[in-house]
Amino acid sequence: MLGSMPELPEVEHARRVLVRALGDCVITGAGASDPIVVAQGSESFAHALVGARLLGSERRGKSVVLRLASPSGEVGLFFHLGLTGHFVVRPRQSTEELRFARWWVQTVETRVTLVDARRLARASAGPYAQILRGSGLGKLGPDALTVRDGASLSACYRGKSGKLPIAPIKLALMDQAKLAGLGNIHAAEALFLARLHPETPTASLTRQDWDALAEGIETTLGTTLAGLDPSQELVYVNDGGPNPFHVYRKEGAPCPVCGATIQKMEQGGRSTYLCGTCQKKRP
Numbered sequence: 001m002l003g004s005m006p007e008l009p010e011v012e013h014a015r016r017v018l019v020r021a022l023g024d025c026v027i028t029g030a031g032a033s034d035p036i037v038v039a040q041g042s043e044s045f046a047h048a049l050v051g052a053r054l055l056g057s058e059r060r061g062k063s064v065v066l067r068l069a070s071p072s073g074e075v076g077l078f079f080h081l082g083l084t085g086h087f088v089v090r091p092r093q094s095t096e097e098l099r100f101a102r103w104w105v106q107t108v109e110t111r112v113t114l115v116d117a118r119r120l121a122r123a124s125a126g127p128y129a130q131i132l133r134g135s136g137l138g139k140l141g142p143d144a145l146t147v148r149d150g151a152s153l154s155a156c157y158r159g160k161s162g163k164l165p166i167a168p169i170k171l172a173l174m175d176q177a178k179l180a181g182l183g184n185i186h187a188a189e190a191l192f193l194a195r196l197h198p199e200t201p202t203a204s205l206t207r208q209d210w211d212a213l214a215e216g217i218e219t220t221l222g223t224t225l226a227g228l229d230p231s232q233e234l235v236y237v238n239d240g241g242p243n244p245f246h247v248y249r250k251e252g253a254p255c256p257v258c259g260a261t262i263q264k265m266e267q268g269g270r271s272t273y274l275c276g277t278c279q280k281k282r283p
Contacts, residue, residue, distance in 0.1 A: 006081040006236075008144055008181030009225040011062045014079075016230040017087045018066070018105075018112055022054045025107035027068070030125075032103040037116060038123050048075050048125035049105060060137045061144065061180025067128055076131030077105075082120030086234045088113045144181035144217055150210030153179070153217070157202055169205065169213075170198035171268045182217065185248045186224070188272050190216035192247045197281045198265070198272050204282065220245075247273040 006014070030049040032038035038045050052068035052075050059065075066077040079085075088098055092111050103123050104113040114121060124131060147153050156178045157164055165172060173179065173187040182190070191198055193216030196209060205213070227244065228234070235241035243249055246256055250273060251264040260277035 006062060006083065006085060007183040007186050008061060008221055009186075009228060010086070010234060010236075011064060011081055011181075012059055012145075012225055013228040013230060013234065014081060014085075014087050015057055015059050015064045017089065018064075019054065019057055020230050021087075021089050021110045021112045022105070022107060024053065025109070027052050027105050028108055029106040029111075030104065032123070034102040034119060036119050037102040037114070037121050040124055040126070045103065045123075045125050048127075049077060058137065059143070060140050061176055062183075063135055063137055063140070063180075065132055065135050065137065074128040075125060076128035076135075077123070077125045078131050078135045079114065079123040080121060081114075082116055082118060082122065084118040084236070084239075085114055085116040085121035086236075088115050088233060140176055140180040141178040142180065144179050144186075145221055147179065147214060148218060150207060150212075150214045153214040154205070154210045164203040164205070166201045166203050168199045168267065169196060169202045170272055172202045173217075174268075181221070184270050184272065185245065186217070186220050188248055188274065189220040189245055192216070192274060192279060193219055195278050197279045198267055198274055200282055247275065249273065 027049050030046040032042040032045045035041065052070035055067045055069050057064060057066045063080050068075050068077065089110060089112050090096060092106050092109055098113050098115055100115045100117045101113045102116050102121060104111055114123065141156055147156065157172055170187050170191060173182050190213060194212035196213060237243045237249060247262050250262045253262050255262055255275040255278060258275065258277050260275055262273055263276050264271055264273055
């Protein structure tokens, strides 16, 4: 199973790809070719990373920070994939010219290149504490993979008053400050699995709804992630990759549960997909 536009599973896959490629090796080279994706410039980017060795990594939602040891102290590498970013791994000696290459790191054996057609990915490297502060990880809600039950999930959306918002649940699920990692695709998939209409007011959800939704989130993220092999390159659905999802981009197809026609609707400026029979709109 291959991924879609980068959401939590694809970003976790990217983290694993980079960690696997670096291993315990020293970074012997690095560079950046796009001042939008890597605003600090290629020389500064390379200066921070060359000579460093991986110590660990942290992902929250769609953002990743690597922690590395270098002769000058601990350094960090932050990256976000944007909408079309993915890593391509090649032998260091490869002369292949990769279209839309934005930045790269290499060891004595391997080069890992971030390829991004839309130029919406972001990366930076420098002193670890500085990179971690600038990454924005601290402003994100809990990682979606860590929220395993309905009570914990609903708690993400309760304000200081303890009240839930009236916003539609689909839009609430995509608020990264509340819960990090869900995008348009997995929010729609989780709602389908929970049999909840995307426009259901968040405040109207019952305890059973929250339990079903937490299970749906865990299922859609876990199933997608399990199908992503860090030894293989991603091909997103929008780029012609296989579509493993229940409802995403399945408009007009039969619902896999009841056979009714899957519908497409606009919500918050984005397309969403649902089964009107399984996900009935509440009065």
